[in-house]
Amino acid sequence: MNIWSQLIPDCPEPIARAADEALNLVRPVWSRVDELVLRNQARVLAAFQEAGVAEVHFAESTGYGYNDIGREKLDEVFARAFGAEAGLVRVQFASGTHAIATGLFAVLRPGDRLIAAAGAPYDTLQQVIRGKPGSLAEWGVAYEEVPLRADQTVDLEAVAEAVRRPDARCLFIQRSRGYSLRAPLTVAQIGEIIRAAKAANPGIVTVVDNCYGEFVEAQEPPHVGADLTCGSLIKNPGGGIAPTGGYIVGRQDLVERAAARLFAPGIGPEVGANAGVNRLLYQGLFLAPHVTGEALKGAQFTAAFFAHLGFAVRPSYDAYRSDLVQAVELGRPEALIAFCQAVQKASPVDAHVRPEPWDMPGYDDPVIMAAGTFVQGSSIELSADGPVRPPYVAYFQGGLTREHVMLAALRAASDLAAAGILTV
Secondary structure (H helix, E strand, O other): OOHHHHHOOOOOHHHHHHHHHHHHHHHHHHHHHHHHHHHHHHHHHHHHHHHOOOHHHHOOOOOOOOOOHHHHHHHHHHHHHHOOOEEEEEOOOOOHHHHHHHHHHHHOOOOOEEEEOOOOOOHHHHHHHOOOOOOOOOOOOEEEEOOOOOOOOOOHHHHHHHHOOOOEEEEEEEOOOOOOOOOOOOHHHHHHHHHHHHHHOOOOEEEEEOOOOOOOOOOOHHHHOOOEEEEEOOOHHHOOOOOOOEEEEEOHHHHHHHHHHHOOOOOHHHOOOOOOOHHHHHHHHHHHHHHHHHHHHHHHHHHHHHHHOOOEEEOOOOOOOOOOOEEEEOOOHHHHHHHHHHHHHOOOOOOOOOOOOEOOOOOOOOEEEEOOOOOOOOOOOOEEEEEOOOOOEEEEEOOOOHHHHHHHHHHHHHHHHHOOOOOO
8 A cells, every 4th residue: 555545545556556656757857946945045045134024014004004114015025026126915915916007007098908818817807808897898999809729829920910000009918817728928938928918019108917827937927028017915915814814916007006096196105004904915925936936846746646536727737837726527427526526625625615606706607615714715726616517527626735736636536436537
């Protein structure tokens, strides 16, 4: 009996052997992750030191949050760590979608055109763009998508053509795959898109959805020219301990516009009480490179393991990665549901809960979500979710420790076998 069968007593022997083989495959790949973590940790550490972070910056602020020097310093640390002119880091951001929407509304005005560079964006953002009360469409903003090429890559020529339109104002770039099977965009590819767009229209404003991508590479979108970069603190940059919030980093003038949109014109970045969580936001950012590395290692193991069991996975275990998301194509709705329920069962919180697909706000199809997390909805903690639509893909991401990811993957495969979905 190997260790997997000891830790998961109902784990079939063939699944345990597959886990051993997957572990042997990924160990050499993990050394590359170690180097990445070291580089990113050095970058974040330098941002803290250059900004002069001190214990006084952890103090609580309430009410309006006027004269919150800790909040102002945190804005600076994020800007330095991400290679940007300015930052806006606030617990008042409810989600990554909220931060992105704030950035888009800061840039766009009635009569402007928003262009998506990589096909349809993530489901929740489509509701921000069109079709819902308060959307950009309701505000008189035109919208178009540049379809991906047949090989699922960005069509740079078509992007350049689109931004030449007289009303083109903003180019939106989604780094992660969302609920699709296209490869996430690397920072280098984002730089290529930005350069092509700026060459065609120097006035175009580029806004990047950075969710799931922070610290997965050694650079961030501002390093390659992104005007605004937006994300969530309950994903990578919160290190698993930020209780809520989001961030926007980028050009000083655009960050100030975003602050005016989040709060009010004339008030802008001068407000936003931290309500006593500043230390967690600082410490979360400091831990983020290491925690992201753990999640990456877990994703690589999951890819090698499920590929060995005969499932299509994207990306492969040894592929270059630019986000945390591991897609496992399960082929049948009952398999997707069983997979997510097994991940929930393997969680430290709410392991007794049985998730079911439901009509989640912001999505066009029923969605099943498994996330037994310490912070509700935290995607840097281990979660699995997906829309119940062909090809029935589980999007597996996060993990504060690689060991938890590995145990959850074994739990999922064992439950699939017990349900007769996986033959071993």
